[in-house]
Amino acid sequence: MRDIAERITLSFQTFKTHRMRSFLTTLGIIIGVTTVIAILSLIEGLNRSVAEQVRSIGSDLIFVQKFTWVSTGHRDLEKLASRPDLTPDDAEALTMLPAVEIAIPDVDTRITILKYRDNEVTNPTVVGSDENYSYVNNHFVESGRDFSRDDILHRRKVGIVGSYLATNLFPDESPVGKELMVEGHRIKVIGVFREKGSFLGQSMDNFILIPYPTHEKMFPRNTRSIYSRVYGGYSIDVKPVEGKIEQAKDEVTELMRRRHGLGFDEENDFEMNTQQVLMDLYSNITRVGFVAIVAIAAISLVVGGIGIMNIMLVSVAERTREIGIRKAVGASNQTILFQFLTESVILALIGGIIGIGIGLVSGSLHQSVYSSASIQPVVLLP
């Protein structure tokens, strides 16, 4: 023990007498470790922020649609268009399944502009759904009221606005009770949703929710446009019973096949999209890149290590006189060897600790940049 303490003291004496050399030696390790830690925490932060955003769409929903979100290769639009539309009746039927808590119809139409007096927002989405939309999609009515069953059944011209739309169209007043002209139809605002933030660079609060029968009347399907026939129809948002997502998928498949009258040798004429698909796509796209980045960072660490090795090698040559003196006054070869090793280890340790410190600090700085600014789209949803 005393030997080790003595060697450490000796090492620090050397560092004190060779300040510049010790600093430069450590620098390589500092840079290497900093890079590795910063990049790892950066990637970690990016992954976490993407996962959080994906989760914020709504937890563990299954979206039954005519098309798949993620497909490899060519999309046969004609084939997709010829598939039967999904309907609010499908939603009602799926709700009956044991592993399904609730299923709702959901149709989105993007319009170019929405105005109220002097204010306007561009590209808002008009969502058509029912009174359970806010529950299924994790929205919360902050002021005013949510839909009632009657609003849906009587095809009322009422709407609930997202927070982005509310603050931009009604900067100084409450939107509740005001009337909006949506594509030539008068819609009365009855509620405002709480802010949800952005997903993949797009605000999730730039929308107005109206009852789906009202939506159907306002936006008749353009049956001549193949895009409208594929993407324009209803999606059924299925919220499975907690923890039963796989069972729900099986039941949904079974029921939908029956409702579409498919024979057992025919393939599905619908798709089930989940957020997991998005997460998988994200990690597939980024994994290789991340590994490469970390490998490059690791190289800088190796270079730092070689730096220490070089300096130690050179300093052994440069310090032969010193070694001679120390041997004459009673140091054995072993003592000298251990002294050099101790010096290297301490330098590497100090460099490593400083590097971890700087790396963590800079990593957390990067992360705060992420959370304040939204990341650019990685996946383009159709």
Added chain:
Amino acid sequence: MKENNAICRAVDIRKTYWRGRVSVDALRGVTVQIKRNDYVSIMGPSGSGKSTLVHILSCLDPPTSGEYYFEDTLVSQYTDLELAQIRNKYVGFVFQNFSLLPRSTALDNVALPLVYGHVRKKEKIAKAQDILKKIGLGDRMHHRPNEMSGGECQRVAIARALVNDPRIIFADEPTGNLDSVTGSEIMELFDKLVEEGNTIVLVTHDANVASHASRIVKLKDGRIDDA
């Protein structure tokens, strides 16, 4: 019972170096004895093997063959570690080029042997200070070698050789890098140390320096030159 009161007793010492594939016989059978309170000077032209002999006598190197007794202990087969301990406890060195650590203070340089002797810090500093004061360098303790004159450097080196109360001091051309006035001051210091009971071995080819010693051993071609 110490035989003949000898500190060093070398019997038919041989040393062969290998320079690549060529062997060099530096010592070809040297028998020599150094007694307590001896003042010996080893003389000889360069290449005569006097440095090699001193390296063996001072336990820096083991001989290739022959027997070497240090304080009546056979040390010619000792390991590097064991030799290091003997050097640390019983041997003091003074070199021609002072051989001080250039970035360390006089005090640290003098205390260096005590570092390897596992002496407590307080005791270490106290001892080094005592020796420096005794040798007249009390006001130079915190100076580095480049802030001192050659004579002062050599006196620091002598202080370092004395700090562990050695049985024997080896001085290799101690005046070689000094002017004649400073050189004779250093020699007077050695004379005084012998008077105080120390044992000193001088290596030199300067007859003036050698004349301080009470006994001269002459080496030639790796053998003792009795002529």
